[in-house]
Amino acid sequence: MRGAVLRALGEEEFGRWWGVGAQVLDAVRAGADAPPVAPVPAARGAGVDALTRREREVAALVAEGMSNREIAERLVISKRTADAHVEHILAKLGVGSRTEIAAVTEAGVTGAGG
Known part of the structure; x- marks a missing residue:
């Protein structure tokens, strides 16, 4: 699945979204009410x-x-x-x-x- 998404988005866009996902997971693990996710700029x-x-x-x-x-x-x-x-x-x-x-x-x- 990861490979298919990487191919579909391209490396730069995939990296951007991967970073957003990491921020969300960190916030969830920390028990935050709302993850402090910065907006993802368009490619x-x-x-x-x-x-x-x-x-x-x-x-x-x-x-x-x-x-x-x-x-x-x-x-x-x-x-x-x-x-x-x-x-x-x-x-x-x-x-x-x-x-x-x-x-x-x-x-x-x-x-x-x-």
Whole structure:
């Protein structure tokens, strides 16, 4: 199982999650109520492959310059859902702005041969 997870995540991401698991186990063994786990940063440059199909749709619309409200209207979802998708995309791609989402999306499409 460990080997399959390592292959699926890659060494860097596996190491990050392994560290989180170790923190949780240490906290449990110490009898802590809530483990003091630091957030795990996304693998910088993970690319569009890290996104779900819907997140890729939203990222493409962000790259077109659409606001979250416009994305919500286009996809017939609530603005809050669009907000959440954009936040997840930012976290998964390890970027901090909509402009960076557009750059990664463009690079992912170009890198994927289309």
